[in-house]
Amino acid sequence: MHILSKFAAVTALTVMSTTSFAADDPIAARQNIMKNVGAAMKAAGAMATGKAEYDALAAELAVRTINSSAIGFPMFFPKGSETGGDTEAAPAIWSDMEGFSKSSAQLATDSATATEAAKGGMDTFKGAFFAMAKNCKACHEKFRIKKN
Numbered sequence: 771m772h773i774l775s776k777f778a779a780v781t782a783l784t785v786m787s788t789t790s791f792a793a794d795d796p797i798a799a800r801q802n803i804m805k806n807v808g809a810a811m812k813a814a815g816a817m818a819t820g821k822a823e824y825d826a827l828a829a830e831l832a833v834r835t836i837n838s839s840a841i842g843f844p845m846f847f848p849k850g851s852e853t854g855g856d857t858e859a860a861p862a863i864w865s866d867m868e869g870f871s872k873s874s875a876q877l878a879t880d881s882a883t884a885t886e887a888a889k890g891g892m893d894t895f896k897g898a899f900f901a902m903a904k905n906c907k908a909c910h911e912k913f914r915i916k917k918n
């Protein structure tokens with residue numbers, strides 16, 4: 771399957787499930803959002819590293835998805851959702867909600883930059899992509915406990 775259609779299929783599924791779970795299950799909702807971010811990252815990363823042919827629209831769509839996921843992400847961490855399901859959320863999120871929100875906002879900023887950069891071609895996109903990618907590890911190291 772073409773990388774873009776595969777990604778679009780994942781996105782459509784995730785949007786549907788996120789919407790239906792958001793109200794009563796913030797843990798499932800935020801995990802779906804992050805799964806979506808992971809899929810978008812795969813598509814964008816393949817192009818940024820030359821493993822897939824660069825397609826400006828596909829690149830833009832991928833990082834735009836990451837952008838809309840980052841905006842408002844902390845809303846899916848209400849009090850009472852610290853544990854349960856198979857959440858990997860670290861207690862630090864609730865003890866340092868300001869830091870967690872900043873980390874989310876930084877991803878939103880850097881993915882917005884990458885969205886613009888996508889129009890400028892592979893070389894411009896690459897730089898913005900790798901700058902954006904640093905946010906994943908930075909937040910996960912502080913705010914995510916990876917199980918097994």
Ligand code: HEC
Pocket residue numbers: 797800801802804805807808811836856857858859860870873874875877902903905906907909910913914
């Ligand atoms: C602001 C913090 C933050 C940023 C930035 C962030 N993540 Fe996450 N991510 C989390 C948290 C917290 C979880 C665990 C959520 C849970 O289990 O409740 C998570 C979980 C995940 C998961 C596992 C989802 C699942 O349950 O299957 C993936 C995949 C993921 N992140 C990918 C990414 C990628 C790729 C990026 C960078 C583009 C990124 N994340 C940026 C906080 C962040």
